[in-house]
Amino acid sequence: MLSAHAVSVVREAEQALMDRLPEGALMRRAATGLAVHCARMLPRVYGSRVTLMVGGGDNGGDALFAGADLAARGAFVRAVLAGKRAHPGGLAALRAAGGRVIGDGPAAAAGSSTPSGAAGEARATENSGSAENREVHRARISEEAESALFDTDLIVDGLLGIGGRGGLREPFAALAALASNSPAPVVAVDLPSGVDADTGVVAGSAVRADATVTFGTYKPGLFVDPGAERAGRVHFVDIGLAPELPGATLLRPQAVDIARLLPTPSAEDDKYRRGVLAVRAGSDRYRGAAVLCVGGALRTGAGMVRYGGGEEVLAQVIARWPETVGVHLDPASGTGLGPGRVSAVVVGSGRGTDPADADELRALLESDVPALLDADALTLVAESASLADLVRRRRAHTLLTPHAGEMSRLLPDTDRAEIEAHRLEQAERAAGLYRSTVLLKGSTTVIAHPGAPAVVNPTGTPLLATAGSGDVLSGAAGALLAAGLSAQDAGTCAAYLHGRAAVLARDGAPISASDLLDALPLAVAEVLSA
Structure with a gap:
């Protein structure tokens, strides 16, 4: 992991080193x-x-x-x-x-x-x-x-x-x-002038560099947009x-770090040891969300996916992914995770925000399995104090995956522009408020966890700004949760692979979310060969 440190920490370290060196040596x-x-x-x-x-x-x-x-x-x-x-x-x-x-x-x-x-x-x-x-x-x-x-x-x-x-x-x-x-x-010395070194915030005029040469340690503002976008290539x-x-303020993974985190099947593994993911995404109205989420999980290595949904969406999921274990599940009549063993659950993408969907989410939050909440599930949490409290009280790993608009609902006193301008600060704030891991999607994806250094994803690309790409990400992260990774590690690995898949899918040409499904195995193979 590349480590970045806050300005106050850098100043203290520089002074300690200068005290031992001849004047001007540093x-x-x-x-x-x-x-x-x-x-x-x-x-x-x-x-x-x-x-x-x-x-x-x-x-x-x-x-x-x-x-x-x-x-x-x-x-x-x-x-x-x-x-x-x-x-x-x-x-x-x-x-x-x-x-x-x-x-x-x-x-x-x-x-x-x-x-x-x-x-x-x-x-x-x-x-x-x-x-x-x-x-x-x-x-x-x-x-x-x-x-x-x-x-x-x-x-x-x-x-x-x-x-x-x-x-x-x-x-x-x-x-x-x-x-x-x-x-x-233009080459910037340590940091483009006008960029906040600790946050990446650009509050007014700032230099736009083609390259930045930074000294001693990376600065958080070099990793987080909008500052990162102004830094160019960082040396x-x-x-x-x-x-x-001391320990880092912020971390940025490289391919070798992702390779160390990814679960690798052994000769003794079976489908249950590799992780069983329950997917509660999509609906008869939004069938594509379910297909993409299930595909993201399978192509990232889930041992088994158990899908529960309406009759029409279930048929479409099975038609596209026949290896899925599917069950007709109407949230109005059944909210549990059964039948069968489950290692983690993904809920929310295209699911709906009706009272029955809120009841389903409540039942999942009351379970003791790791959970990923996306899209409609985040809206329900934002609208319900009792659901938000359930998220805070969970002991199992919990990963929230909002984009800036959804984050503005989770943080009702903060608008979307403020979140996009202060990505690191707002992701860490939400993680503390909900006592969960928060993966804030966007130009710089930030994965924040209470009490730990935040992680920023280096593989983000505008190619991912397409409908359905977030559903694929949810499935990929859910598969890694089911395999036993922590919420922050699962989010870190999934975001990295998701970004690489977008580039590999069509050699950098425009893609659709469906293209990511075939490219995810390529991204995994690339990382494991690093």
């Missing part, structure tokens, strides 16, 4: 790694043009020292100073290597705290990110600085560090806009921080 380690990755993004170093956007913090110092390394190798490096001050050692190193500093104020001269640089006298203390304000500040940015951002082969974003909050202020916002419009690629530079770091 920054030089970071700058050297940054220079290496910048060189890889250039067609060649000698003769290339590099423009640094430099603020007054340590990230600005990293950019200046990296620029000095590139200038010493023959690159033409210009530093656009945007803050009130700049790192004096970095400025001196850049000048000594032949780099050029754009600006004529005290910061450009000596790195003092007096305002200067590309913005000249045009700085603002308020967060003024409107288009009108950006145009005003752009007009005040020197023509030389603007030219440097367009007449270059690479832009290095060293405006703000990991402590930045609330979007970019001027003139930083104007510089970020210029960088976005430049034809040159990690080891600066020796690991021994100083």
